Amino acid sequence: MRNILLTISYLGTRYHGFQVQKNAVTVAQTLQDAMEILLGRREDIKGCSRTDAGVHAGFYCLNFKTENPMPLPRIQRGLNGLLPWDISVRGCREVPEDFHARYDVLGKRYRYLIWNSPARSPFWEGRAYSYYPPLDLEKARAVCRAYVGSHDFSAFCSVKSDVEDRVRTVTHCGIEREGDLVTFTVEGDGFLYHMVRIMVGTMFWVNEGRLSVEEIPAIIASRDRGRAGKTAPACGLYLDRVFYDLEGLRWEEGKDLG
């Protein structure tokens, strides 16, 4: 049985997240439809992560098992020919039979793009969140520093989540401005439901003076979702990179987001 790992990029705007759902179009289902036509069988797929409705992915990994002997380049080209314009297969490789795109994840990197200008951008509509108040980068950087480390991130987890162990390690968190586009980047061993979006929303509250940087450690320690900021909108969020212990699983950074 072959075990095949696909790396894909998608613009999440038209999808209700990755995971198959009963009454909504998702990325997984759209992929399975294409795979069924190409490979002659509807295969089960294992995604590296659920992503929320409207969230994008520059680099998403999934695996599936198949008996079909089709060469890898033909699988990639064939799927790209069948998939809609907003999903693209960027890589296709064979992996050991016990590889699992979700259980084998060592870490992930997310990016949150913010269009920070009084005038919106036609180029970033639906692809970055338009936040009008000028972002104080120094303050924002202090917030990022407060997130780094191993913490119980319950205060940064949607109340809808039923995950029990909420300790996660954030290994890197930073923010950069390029003109009016601000990129928030966070890397860690795992993320809770809405965690990145609540981290960004809390940063906005600090920027607006509704919270101070000094309160962040106490908010984390409180494990109280009610004390952190609002969940930032999905349209700015990108799953940017998934880390595995696999040789050569990367492509040049950043090129997918331009």
Place this chain on the structure above:
Amino acid sequence: MRNILLTISYLGTRYHGFQVQKNAVTVAQTLQDAMEILLGRREDIKGCSRTDAGVHAGFYCLNFKTENPMPLPRIQRGLNGLLPWDISVRGCREVPEDFHARYDVLGKRYRYLIWNSPARSPFWEGRAYSYYPPLDLEKARAVCRAYVGSHDFSAFCSVKSDVEDRVRTVTHCGIEREGDLVTFTVEGDGFLYHMVRIMVGTMFWVNEGRLSVEEIPAIIASRDRGRAGKTAPACGLYLDRVFYDLEGLRWEEGKDLG
């Protein structure tokens, strides 16, 4: 009479170019509709350039005259509230009464974005041209160098054009790669109908070995449109900058295209 200069960005996909047309939706007309609601009168607007259907603009300038005393920030915010998502007013200022957005242009810069990968990008669909054969940057740079200078660019002008003087000066032409995204940049005192797109199309032909770099000077000298390459698609082209002899007319480079 006030003379007002607007700088706008737009994603050209849904428009048949800038200039007002009888049976198609254009950027100018969409702007005039918004201005009519905001200022109470349908004003005449002078654009810096016609752009083709589907061409984008990071930085487009136009001026109009009005008796309306509305403060400039209110004009900008008001128009942005009325315009669709793919047109944005980025700047608004008063200029001398004899300023004309088209006649006063000293030069322009265009960018042509090429997504150069076997797998298409969901993020650049309709915003860069997907060109699959690997681009040889060294060869492409040699083509760019051959374009620089004052030439009669008839060979790089659509046969539909009725402009008589076809001598233009290209002051800069270059190409850069960032991951899979390749940016062709050209700057000059003026451009003929389809000129940039034919320059890019000819570069593609050289890349594919259908023409050699050494032939470019002879193609220019021939003034024969039939000898240059195909016109590259509109979706990759951006009017990136318009130069005037006006103080302070710029915003930080690149931030509009992200």
